[in-house]
Amino acid sequence: MFLQSLSLQYFKNYEKAEVSFCDHFNCLVGLNGSGKTNILDSIYYLSTTKSAFHALDSQSIQHDGQYFVINGQISLSKKEHKIHCSLKRNSRKTFKVDDSEYDKLSEHVGKFPIVLIAPNDDELIRESNEVRRRFFDSIISQYDSEYLKLLIRYNHYLKQRNALLKKMAESGRVDKVMLETYKTPMVNDSAEIAMKRRSFIQEFLPHFQNNYDRIADKKERVEIVYNTKALSADFGKQFADNIQRDIQSQRTGLGIHRDEYIFEIDGFPIKKYGSQGQQKSLLISLKLAQFGFVKSHLKITPILMLDDIFDKLDDGRIDRLMSIIGSKEFGQVFLTDAREERTRSLLSEKFEPMKIFRVEENMITELD
Numbered sequence: 001m002f003l004q005s006l007s008l009q010y011f012k013n014y015e016k017a018e019v020s021f022c023d024h025f026n027c028l029v030g031l032n033g034s035g036k037t038n039i040l041d042s043i044y045y046l047s048t049t050k051s052a053f054h055a056l057d058s059q060s061i062q063h064d065g066q067y068f069v070i071n072g073q074i075s076l077s078k079k080e081h082k083i084h085c086s087l088k089r090n091s092r093k094t095f096k097v098d099d100s101e102y103d104k105l106s107e108h109v110g111k112f113p114i115v116l117i118a119p120n121d122d123e124l125i126r127e128s129n130e131v132r133r134r135f136f137d138s139i140i141s142q143y144d145s146e147y148l149k150l151l152i153r154y155n156h157y158l159k160q161r162n163a164l165l166k167k168m169a170e171s172g173r174v175d176k177v178m179l180e181t182y183k184t185p186m187v188n189d190s191a192e193i194a195m196k197r198r199s200f201i202q203e204f205l206p207h208f209q210n211n212y213d214r215i216a217d218k219k220e221r222v223e224i225v226y227n228t229k230a231l232s233a234d235f236g237k238q239f240a241d242n243i244q245r246d247i248q249s250q251r252t253g254l255g256i257h258r259d260e261y262i263f264e265i266d267g268f269p270i271k272k273y274g275s276q277g278q279q280k281s282l283l284i285s286l287k288l289a290q291f292g293f294v295k296s297h298l299k300i301t302p303i304l305m306l307d308d309i310f311d312k313l314d315d316g317r318i319d320r321l322m323s324i325i326g327s328k329e330f331g332q333v334f335l336t337d338a339r340e341e342r343t344r345s346l347l348s349e350k351f352e353p354m355k356i357f358r359v360e361e362n363m364i365t366e367l368d
Ligand SMILES: Nc1ncnc2c1ncn2[C@@H]1O[C@H](COP(=O)(O)OP(=O)(O)OP(=O)(O)O)[C@@H](O)[C@H]1O
Pocket: 011, 012, 013, 014, 030, 031, 032, 033, 034, 035, 036, 037, 038, 039, 059, 060, 061, 062, 063, 308, 337, 338, 359
């Protein structure tokens, strides 16, 4: 799969831009703030219907502009598809593939998969388990629609049960019978979801460790530890026994919404003990594993976008990373760098066919 062309109107810093890409390696070079990441974000929109960086679509409309338009032409299995995304200020986003709209935008997920490696990925290490659960949930949901349904149903119960706990605290009246009705569905769904998460991690881990070993030259060992209470034999009893604590705290304290994913390096949490370069290597390995995983499950080679990935990596790691990315397993790749010379020095014939673009003054120009 590859993006043949992209056209933008009033999207962030671009009033108008049109560009044709090649089916393999595309580099965007330009100074800080020139608009490299914005190009990647517009491509991210075409794949996911959303921005990779902010929840508010209106932030993507150019300051003082009234709308934005993104049009892309994608080639998938030798067929061409037109993807259109636009937003007028104060109205609903329009999203079309080959001129037709979806009933639900979520139907687009997984059709034109993309993997983005960007500086803000470090939230996967820095932030709470919620961010890691969301990341892994989104990968599992791409190929297991049953998982997504279970998750939606579980979150629905959780929201209702928490609302009930709050209401009981406000009114001062405890309704244990009503609370009891949530126990069996939440305990059962928790067990099913946790089982799927556990077998996902078992399958994902070798992909992840293999990528890390290739980048770090086997200098250290990384691990993803998945912790859940939902698979203990007496989880039903634990859930029931926790009721008094739930009433006091006004929220559900046990269930898969409290599952943990811990990244470890040589047996210690990387968040506390990993160096910056090790953390960066881990994040890149995680995303490359996502790439391999999505590719094998969806039978489509995702687009790979690498935004500013060289910082904090030593020369050995950069070389090994480039040789991974230059291998046959990848299809179309986008790479941004503020330092044109560095990018040029890393490129060789193995990245052909290749295009280099300079981004400056809100324009994107192909270089020789
Ligand atoms: N809605 C908007 N309207 C106009 N300009 C915007 C909008 N949103 C962001 N920008 C501008 O886009 C520019 C940032 O672009 P981008 O993040 O793509 O830069 P970059 O080339 O990736 O830079 P860096 O090398 O620092 O990562 C900033 O100058 C910012 O003001």
